[in-house]
Amino acid sequence: MTEKPSRNVDGLRDGPLPRPVHKPSHQENNGYLRSRVLKRSIVVGRHKTSVSLEDVFWQELRTIAHDLGLHLSQLVARIDAERQHGNLSSAIRLFVFEQRRKAPETQPHDEHHAGMTP
DSSP: OOOOOOBOTTSOBSSOOOOOOOOOOTTTSOGGGGOOEEEEEEEETTEEEEEEEEHHHHHHHHHHHHHHTOOHHHHHHHHHHHOOSSOHHHHHHHHHHHHHHHOGGGSOOSTTTTTOOO
């Protein structure tokens, strides 16, 4: 037989209060975890669509497009045409990841990358 927790005069249970769950604030996270998701409209092919990506992915995608001599919308159109499944945002993230994985020597070496292995 289990005992029910006793209640005080206010009808509240006696004993310690549950500890609140601490969720790191935007400023407390490190590196890539600090990046917020940004939704942007972009023309892909001949239609306008919205893509939600973390800011770091937008930045890297712009850099890759620049390095390839393409407009951002041209690069996104290529990614869209080549994806086999999944949504466009996921396809872009995978593309950026693969591009950076193929060329680790071109990645900037700053405090956000310190201690991270490719």
